[in-house]
Amino acid sequence: MQPFKTLTSTPAPMKVMNVDTDMIIPKQFLKTIKRTGLGVALFSEMRYDEQGKENPDFVLNKPAYRKSEILIAGDNFGCGSSREHAPWALLDFGIRCVISTSFADIFYNNCFKNGILPITVSPEDLDKLFDDADRGSNATLTVDLEAQEIRGPDGGTVKFEIDPFRKKCLMEGLDDIGLTMAKAPKIVNYETTSKIERPWL
Amino acid sequence: MTKSSTTTIDRHLVHEVTSPQAFEGLRMTGRKVRAPEKTLAVVDHNVPTSDRSKGIEEQESRIQVETIAKNAAEFGIEYYSERDKRQGVVHVIGPEQGFTLPGTTIVCGDSHTSTHGAFGALAHGIGTSEVEHVLATQTLIQQKAKNMLVQVNGTLQGGVTAKDIALAIIGEIGTAGGTGSVIEYAGSAIEALSMEGRMTVCNMSIEGGARAGLIAPDAKTFAYLEGRPKAPKGAHWDSAVKYWETLKSDPGAHFDRVVTLDANNLPPIVSWGTSPEDVVSVLGSVPDPSLIADEVKRDSKTRALAYMGLTPGTKMTDIELDVVWIGSCTNGRIEDLRAAAKVLEGKTISSRLDYAMVVPGSGLVKEQAEAEGLDKIFINAGFLWREPGCSMCLGMNPDQLKPGQRCASTSNRNFEGRQGFKGRTHLVSPAMAAAAALAGKFVDIRTVG
Numbered sequence: 235m236q237p238f239k240t241l242t243s244t245p246a247p248m249k250v251m252n253v254d255t256d257m258i259i260p261k262q263f264l265k266t267i268k269r270t271g272l273g274v275a276l277f278s279e280m281r282y283d284e285q286g287k288e289n290p291d292f293v294l295n296k297p298a299y300r301k302s303e304i305l306i307a308g309d310n311f312g313c314g315s316s317r318e319h320a321p322w323a324l325l326d327f328g329i330r331c332v333i334s335t336s337f338a339d340i341f342y343n344n345c346f347k348n349g350i351l352p353i354t355v356s357p358e359d360l361d362k363l364f365d366d367a368d369r370g371s372n373a374t375l376t377v378d379l380e381a382q383e384i385r386g387p388d389g390g391t392v393k394f395e396i397d398p399f400r401k402k403c404l405m406e407g408l409d410d411i412g413l414t415m416a417k418a419p420k421i422v423n424y425e426t427t428s429k430i431e432r433p434w435l
Numbered sequence: 436m437t438k439s440s441t442t443t444i445d446r447h448l449v450h451e452v453t454s455p456q457a458f459e460g461l462r463m464t465g466r467k468v469r470a471p472e473k474t475l476a477v478v479d480h481n482v483p484t485s486d487r488s489k490g491i492e493e494q495e496s497r498i499q500v501e502t503i504a505k506n507a508a509e510f511g512i513e514y515y516s517e518r519d520k521r522q523g524v525v526h527v528i529g530p531e532q533g534f535t536l537p538g539t540t541i542v543c544g545d546s547h548t549s550t551h552g553a554f555g556a557l558a559h560g561i562g563t564s565e566v567e568h569v570l571a572t573q574t575l576i577q578q579k580a581k582n583m584l585v586q587v588n589g590t591l592q593g594g595v596t597a598k599d600i601a602l603a604i605i606g607e608i609g610t611a612g613g614t615g616s617v618i619e620y621a622g623s624a625i626e627a628l629s630m631e632g633r634m635t636v637c638n639m640s641i642e643g644g645a646r647a648g649l650i651a652p653d654a655k656t657f658a659y660l661e662g663r664p665k666a667p668k669g670a671h672w673d674s675a676v677k678y679w680e681t682l683k684s685d686p687g688a689h690f691d692r693v694v695t696l697d698a699n700n701l702p703p704i705v706s707w708g709t710s711p712e713d714v715v716s717v718l719g720s721v722p723d724p725s726l727i728a729d730e731v732k733r734d735s736k737t738r739a740l741a742y743m744g745l746t747p748g749t750k751m752t753d754i755e756l757d758v759v760w761i762g763s764c765t766n767g768r769i770e771d772l773r774a775a776a777k778v779l780e781g782k783t784i785s786s787r788l789d790y791a792m793v794v795p796g797s798g799l800v801k802e803q804a805e806a807e808g809l810d811k812i813f814i815n816a817g818f819l820w821r822e823p824g825c826s827m828c829l830g831m832n833p834d835q836l837k838p839g840q841r842c843a844s845t846s847n848r849n850f851e852g853r854q855g856f857k858g859r860t861h862l863v864s865p866a867m868a869a870a871a872a873l874a875g876k877f878v879d880i881r882t883v884g
Contacts, residue, residue, distance in 0.1 A: 251735045252610055252710045256850040261831050265481065265495035267455035267502050269563075279852045284838075308731045310611035313644065314850060315829075316453065316546040318562035336611050339646045340546055340560050347564035397578060399439040411466070414441060414572045421574060424443055434667035434675040435445055435473075435539065 236349045237407035241331055242376040243303035246293050247367035251308030255341065258312070258320040272319055273326030294327070298370030304331045304377065306363050311352075312341025321348045331377050333384070335360050346400050349407065351379060359392045379405055442577045444569050445539035446556075449476040449512065450525045451503040452831070453544030457567035458506040468510045469573040475534050476507045476514040479524045480831045484794050484821035487517050496832065510570075523797020523823040526550040526764035530634065531799055533663025537652040537679040542569055547764045547847065549640040552649035553633035554656055555682045557617070559647040580646050583616040584690040587624040589698035594880035596774065597632030598766060598845070598864035600624065601639035602704040603696060606714040613645025616691065619684060620650050624698035630659040631770035638765045639847055642711040651683040703880050705751050706849045706862040708739035713849070715751060717867070717879045723747035742851055743859050744839070751877050754861070758842040759784070759791040759872040760854070761818075761865055763828040766845035767796025771865040772804045776812040778869035778883060784817040785875030789840065792819040794826040818872070830855050843871040 263275040281292050288295045294302065305324070311334040312320060321344045324332070332345070333353045345352045355363065366373045366386050373387040379401060384392040403410055414421075428435070447470075454476070461467070468474060481496035491497040500517065507514035515522040521532065526547050529535040535551045541558035542548060544566040551558035561575065569575055585604055605612075618640050620633075628636065633650050640648030657676050660666045667675045702716040713736070715722065724736035724747070740747070745754070761767075761775050772795065784791050793813050795801035801823055804810055810820045827834040828846035836842055836858025845868050846853075849860040863871065870878045 249731050249734065250738070251731050252712075254710075254848075254850045256829075256848070256853050260852050260856075261829050264452050264831060265499050267459070267499060269456050279856065284856075308735065310609075310614070310644065313610050314546065314848060316544055316548075316560035316562055318453065318456075318544075318564060321562075336614055338611075338644060339614060340562060343565065344562035347562060397439055399576070410576060411460075411464075411568050411571050414568065414574055414576065415466075417441060421441075421443065421572065425573075428443070432538075432675075432678065434671040435536070 235407040245304040245367040246299035246302035248307040254314035259323040272323035276323040313338040446541040448543035460567040471511040482824040520798035527796035533666030550638040552637040555652035581616040581691040587622040596864040597635040613643040618648040757840040762794030763846040765847040775865040775869035776809040779816040784872040787875040
């Protein structure tokens with residue numbers, strides 16, 4: 235996993251609430267047995283018309299945002315299914331940070347497994363960030379994970395919270411399966427006790 | 436922020452869509468499945484619901500199905516193929532086999548894993564990286580959830596069901612209302628529900644944003660499980676029940692949030708928009724988004740109405756339908772099919788429908804329904820009677836809505852494109868779907884004799 239330290243980019247504003255995982259990556263793209271190559275299908279049904287031509291009104295099709303690495307979206311981003319294809323598609327497109335007032339739990343977890351930073355901000359801060367993003371290529375945001383802050387184009391900063399373990403994994407690009415396997419003695423210990431306490435399992 | 440900690444996983448269900456990359460990860464790192472005996476694999480999302488004897492036509496679906504079969508064999512995991520009568524929607528077969536048990540932690544790479552909470556299990560969906568983590572370590576790194584209590588008291592009116600409870604709760608708390616929480620459902624109306632009904636309620640916890648939903652196990656839970664193939668037997672059964680009986684919240688337990696719902700006055704519920712929170716009584720009308728003060732919310736709901744091809748003020752009972760679909764992990768169990776068949780018996784579906792389809796949740800549900808003659812009722816009414824799977828709940832198989840088609844569906848999500856590109860979904864209970872099939876539009880099931 236690619237470590238995440240700081241990121242500077244023009245943020246793309248997606249002023250839609252409840253952006254669900256079916257919108258992020260529709261079902262027809264879930265038949266893959268790979269993690270890569272889903273970027274072209276990101277937001278497919280909003281991004282392209284029925285003939286497969288780009289919809290010029292869709293935010294990521296606008297010249298200023300075609301290379302955005304930060305996405306700012308309305309409340310409850312990533313709701314719906316557990317498909318990790320959603321963060322895989324975002325990452326493959328080039329988005330490494332999503333900012334919203336809230337995220338669905340499974341999507342939020344999935345982001346961290348793929349080196350994407352989801353940031354939760356207050357509704358007031360979201361409005362401010364939307365305003366920055368509306369300025370297109372005239373404005374960039376810098377996301378600093380170490381300092382846990384977003385620095386705006388006019389010198390303003392927004393602080394954010396993050397679980398320390400997740401922060402460490404993201405900053406160092408750690409494989410958490412390896413970390414858990416290092417706890418094998420503890421797991422074995424628990425399994426042994428559990429077998430006595432709940433033999434029916 | 437709560438701290439991360441490692442939780443062991445007692446039961447892991449695996450399906451073909453969210454597992455191939457996880458098994459590939461194991462292969463690349465030379466890791467094994469730590470507890471194959473705690474893992475059960477099934478194929479459900481991609482399988483056609485028509486005759487399966489000729490195999491799967493669609494190449495990508497076929498590859499995904501072949502991949503899980505190969506992975507299950509390679510890693511020593513029990514697997515139900517599309518030709519096994521125990522095959523079905525992953526959340527239907529877990530309880531059916533007695534694999535789902537009270538007091539366990541259950542995960543699956545599927546958001547509707549919350550279904551299993553109906554048995555007093557802590558059950559939730561995970562992503563593919565977490566599937567790999569569980570396969571490799573039989574644990575998961577978790578943050579402690581908040582507690583939320585949803586108290587449903589009273590008695591449901593005839594024709595009003597668990598699905599209406601679920602939709603009403605989501606309408607009340609919103610699709611982000613349960614974010615970060617585990618919901619405990621309690622109250623006399625929940626206790627009165629069958630296990631199938633409890634599964635319907637817990638299933639849709641995820642639509643309310645909750646990580647999981649659960650219900651304290653009771654005599655009904657134990658009666659459902661006793662004698663199931665994977666349920667404990669003999670002395671183990673007795674000690675298990677003794678332990679399971681202790682699994683309830685203490686009186687006066689602290690909850691971060693409490694929501695109450697009155698079952699007595701609950702009407703049948705229909706969704707009007709593209710989010711499961713967009714719900715209204717069947718006697719209500721399509722709301723007017725221009726009255727919403729918040730700009731982003733107003734735009735989102737306006738967009739939903741445009742997508743659904745509806746205008747504010749339209750009565751729900753005036754909305755005409757093209758398709759009716761009954762099935763899914765929400766409403767594909769035997770009780771759901773019985774409820775729909777009861778409405779359809781001796782009647783025929785409306786000629787304005789393009790078609791109506793019923794997809795049993797599993798091969799065993801199908802077998803039971805056929806033993807009870809329900810298949811004949813559906814077929815005589817004009818329904819298509821199909822093979823088990825997820826089918827049109829998400830349309831990964833050939834069962835999909837065409838652009839513009841409007842469907843009364845017993846599934847769980849009315850998202851844009853969910854049941855097919857530009858398809859329009861209205862979420863309802865099985866009885867409401869059956870009544871809608873007869874009329875070609877929504878009707879109040881309470882008035883159907």
